[in-house]
Amino acid sequence: MKRVMLTIAYDGTNYCGWQTQKNGLAVEEVINNTLSEMLGEDICVIGASRTDAGVHAMGNVAVFDTDSRIPADKFSYALNQRLPDDIVVQSSCQVDAGFHPRHCNSTKTYEYKILNRRFPLPTERLYSHFLYYDLNIKKMQDAADYLVGTHDFKSFCSVNTQVKDTIRTIFSINVEKSDETVKIRVSGNGFLYNMVRIISGTLIQAGTGQINPEDVKIMLEAKDRNAAGPTAPARGLTLVGIKYQNNC
């Protein structure tokens, strides 16, 4: 028996998200079915991040246990032969039997992409949030700086969450503009339900001048979802990657 870790990229457009649900096909489900069929075992992967419907990933992480003799590093090739085009395993390796992708300390990095121009671009419509209004990048960065550090992010969490501990640490937020694309890159030790999308929606408000950067401080203190900005659309969000302190 060995534990195998997969790093998985996917286009979230056609899925109801990472986690298996009744109302639609989940990425997790496709991976479970493909692995189970391939190995003749009943495989249920443990995923690191439960991305929402429409959210993309360059490197979500999942582990599973198997008796298979396939070398751990060959699983990426074997799986990619069988997976649909919109899910591609980027790497596979063996990890300790006790490694758990949600309980082990990690740094998760997300990127929120905004297309800021006069008209939408068709080829970007599923991978960015289109915005006509000019964004002030400096104000967005100033607003973001208030969020960096260890805070109670209750205001930046959807009320649907079952989580009780809403304290998280954000290591960095960088807002950058290149041509017509604005990217918000957020790294932290963990994120609440919809947290990066609510942060992005709030930073957009700072960028358009609807709020002042320093208002973010008051939002944090309110500990109330209604105090923060709107939840930005899922399609702009990509889980870039997850780094574990004891990586394989």
Place this chain on the structure above:
Amino acid sequence: MKRVMLTIAYDGTNYCGWQTQKNGLAVEEVINNTLSEMLGEDICVIGASRTDAGVHAMGNVAVFDTDSRIPADKFSYALNQRLPDDIVVQSSCQVDAGFHPRHCNSTKTYEYKILNRRFPLPTERLYSHFLYYDLNIKKMQDAADYLVGTHDFKSFCSVNTQVKDTIRTIFSINVEKSDETVKIRVSGNGFLYNMVRIISGTLIQAGTGQINPEDVKIMLEAKDRNAAGPTAPARGLTLVGIKYQNNC
């Protein structure tokens, strides 16, 4: 009566190409139907470039004549309200009644995008050609340089073409690598059927070492489609834009 010029962006994935055909929905057809319904006139646009199935555009050009009182520059907004998400008019303006998008002198720019890494990226699968093998960018550029200028491009044209004059002028070809993406940018006064895709397929062969850059000279001289490299897949190609000498 006025002649209106549209600059049109589209995601070519779900279309059989620009030109109306029996076997599938064409971009041109969608625009004709949308304009005809909107104006209550029977509109048939004249397009500048007949892009293939799966090829994308940032700025293809089309013109039509109308008696409508809608100001020419408002057509972009009016059309975008009615067009599907994967076709977006980027601008509209009035042009001279004699302006013809294929007969007037122009510079067309295409970009061919190659994703050069270990595994494909799902979100790029419809907008780039995935290639595992390392590409030597200098050799690709050296090969490209033989194509710049006025030549008979018969070797770089699909045999299906009905065109007799196969002489064209390429103003520039630039091959650039940024992270894991290689872009081939080609500008010229006109292109034969599949020409940019055959150029791209040939430059890829130079990049992987299957041919030497100087072989391109012999390919040109052969005036035979079999002498040049393969036709690279449509999804990697985007018509970036068309500049007219007397633009509106």
